[in-house]
Every structure is written in C-alpha cells, then in structure tokens.
Amino acid sequence: MININYGHSKPIYEQVKDGLRQLMLSGVLTENQKLPSVRELAVKLTINPNTIQRAYRELETEGYIVSIPGKGSFVAAENGALAARKAELKEKFLAAAAELRAIGVEDDELVSMLKEGDAR
Secondary structure (H helix, E strand, O other): OOOOOOOOOOOHHHHHHHHHHHHHHOOOOOOOOEOOOHHHHHHHHOOOHHHHHHHHHHHHHOOOEEEEOOOEEEEOOOOHHHHHHHHHHHHHHHHHHHHHHHOOOOHHHHHHHHHHHHHO
C-alpha cells in the first residue's frame, strides 16, 4: 500500500500523505471509500499514530479526504483538488516529455519509460 523510507530526507508524514494521494489519484482508493483508522494504519506501517493523524489532517485541508467524527476518514468525492492535482501532474509530465524529446529521446523510449513507471 504505502512504502516508508526511513532513510529518506522527506518527513514520514509527507511520505504517508504522498502515498495516500497517489493511491487516490491512481484509482486504487475510490471516492467515498473509507480509509483505515489512524490507529490501524499506524500499526500496519509501524509508525506513530500522530504521524498518520498529521498526514490525514493535511490531506483533508487539501481536499483529498473528508473526516466525519465518529465514522472515520473517507476519500473525498471528485472535486477541484483532485482535478487540479491531475492537471498539475499532466502539465509536469508534458513538460518533461518535451524536454526529453528536445535532447533526443525517441518516442518509443518515452513509452518504455512510462511503462517502467507503471511496473513500480
């Protein structure tokens, strides 16, 4: 589900947040789907529950999840935050592809890179 790299310079809560965001954007976590409780995810990832709580709080602020007291946290319905993030990533992807083409990378190699990213 989410991979944590303890040696990475990025804080653990950001790794959790990025992992959850990636699962939402890729469709693994679908809208209105209940997320694991803070405690469940903390046990599964063997990290402090406060770390998970911070990641959930930031995802909620960004509009990716909705927390309902007594019920839990859920993936937000398709909204502006998800659409904006998809547009942002698409723009970055197209810019990177254009730069790679400009330095001589052929289309078939670009497709191969894209497929390699799917395999990860």
